[in-house]
Amino acid sequence: MSQSLEGILFLFSYRMDKLTICNFSAIPVPNPTTSVSLTWSPLLMDINQVATVEANVIACLKASLEDEAFSNLVKLIAINRITNGKKMMRQAQYLACLSYGYQFIKGSGYALQSDEHSENARKCLLSCASEPARPNDSDVVGDSANSRTMMLIILLTYYTLARSKLLLNRISTEHTNSEVSDDKAESRTERTTCSSSYLDVTSLLLRPGEGFFPPLKHLQIRLCTLLGKALANQEKLLTAEEHYSKGLELTGNLFGQNSAETIPILQALSQIYQKRPGDDAMQTVIHLNEKLMKISRNRQDTEGNSPFLYFCYGFDTSRRTSTFNLPFNLYRSP
Template sequence: MIYEMNDWHHAQYQCCLSYFYIHWKGEKYALQAESHAENSMKLTSYYLNATSWQMNQQNADDPANLLILCIVLLNYYTLAKSKIILKKRKDAFSSIKQAEKALNKVEQLVDSIQKYKTTLENIDNYKDNSKPFENYYQQWNHCTLMRLDKNFYPNLQNLKIYINCLYGKIAFECEKYVVSFDQYMQALKFIEKIYGPESKEMISIYHALGHIKEYQSSEDDMKKSIDYFKKAHDISNKIYHDEESFSSMVELIRSVYLLCTVSMKLNLNLDDTEHLLGEMLQIINTYNEKNDQNSIEYHIDNNSDVSNDLMRIKTDSLDNDNDHIECSTDQCFNSGHEYSNEYFVNLICSLRSLLIKIYIKSNRYQEALKLLEENLNIQEDTFGMYNTRVIKTYKLILSINMVQENFAEAVKQAEMCLDLEQFTFGANSKQAKKTQDILKALSSYKKTGNKVN
């Protein structure tokens, strides 16, 4: 880029750099990706204006134009992905629509080039007629990173799936649920055709479809949501028991969590939900014992069996677990981030939290307290004491002690919560003031012997 002054060549490298940032460096580099993609689009425009190149003119079927279209396609995809991370939803929606249009043109041109190449191979004057095809390769050779036959540029079939998934995600965030559902259904059909109906790639798409129906909230939609989450669970369960790999277990945990969350919303049989949650926690314990580790987090850096194609499909799925699980939004398809320690701790704690809710509903407070203590231990180790997750767990333990009228222990818990809240949120925060009121009520009880209301 430093030595390349030509706008046309410079645009190619800017495009490659923006794609590298968003896919290999992660969402923290969304701003850089956006900037480089926008620069690439400007430079491409300058080149096209200078050469009077128009997409719809007579030269539209020239094979050399494939490079231009591929740069435009990759730029729009990168822009859509970076802008949705940056919460620029309107711009992201516009960019992904343009990416879809560019993809359609690229596919048409690739088909045209393949037919043209086949024709050339079957005619006598091959050398005279092959110049346009040679020009096409000369264009690509200016930037080998952009060559469709190199590893850098995404496979067009996979890119089509990424675009469908990202389009669905952006439409969902723009509350265009019908559009979102249609895009994910397109992705589902394409994935089923390429990878098979019980492939890993299907799981996150079923999660996304389930989320859409869940957010539409009608009773019928919620039932359909259950169906999609059940399909995801069935596939992830089968894959885990076939592979017993770390990544397949992560998918199974997510599927169990999502299925149980919606089941509890619909007030379905709590015994079945409790059994499923208990079974999943037992699987986690067995996995740890089999691998001779006290903590499953040990295996976070050893998930190399997750393919890049699967990871990109997943990152462009909804990944709205953050609405239920406090984890990173839009998990980046760097495996290190995807299975970060924080993400995994939140996932397991959220799984236990569902079981805690069931125990509290049925007045099984000691069982609930045991799971809360397990959550507290792992949260303190991961996040430290002065963290909102840790404080929430302490507050819930405090509430259970008060319900059980174990006021001596409740006072200790309230004092601990107050110290944590004053340090974390400030002495005059709402959280600290509420805990002070609880302490006053508990102190009043100790003096008068009356129960706390």
């Protein structure tokens, strides 16, 4: 793995814990089965129709209409080209959303397409510096809102780009044991809390926690685990352990120290310590596996047979995704 990937991941995991998180009301979105059809005329393509299509994306995801949701993401690219021309910021926005959609709607098998679109979004972002400011644009509400919109576009672009490159550079046979669960969780129905300062971001897709862009606290955990995996793949076990531990701390603070959401990170940490020499490392492995067993048994008592008992006893773990579902997918394995 290149040093640039490590730098990308570190840059966007730095100081995200300083963000203030608070509640805000969800914006109602139209029913995807009765969504407004668009008239393909340049004169009628306005910001309201863009907002309608964005709302349709989220509504379709809530209704598990993934193909329709992705189709609307592609439609946004075309509408944006008609309505906004060569505005680099808007191009970057919808390219970033499309690249993210390739991975988290279509699946990790579309890493190449995701990488291509996120690279194009990155190039558009670099071109934004030379693009003259347009304070009268209908999609911008003041300089501060514009800055927050730009930050979210950059964050989504570089997170998706880093994950795409990790997917494309995966050596599956060598690093299978240290991978984190890639279960089919309800990641696109996340509706938690979000910083109130992002309410003035016009794009519904870019508002963290609204159902497309991940909540900021969750994205911070994703970045920690993604960086931990990238470093583990480079056999930088000490620094990988540090980032996984940070992700475990954040997950514990958000969901509870003995919550099921901590299980994938505990697994990854156990695999890392197994590769380290010494009795202390072995004692840590034993402690982590005991904790995994405890959490697994608690889940078994409340939800029936736990697939993680198979993990602890060394049996086939391929069954684990059939019964274990996180409330959202924090830990999609590259």
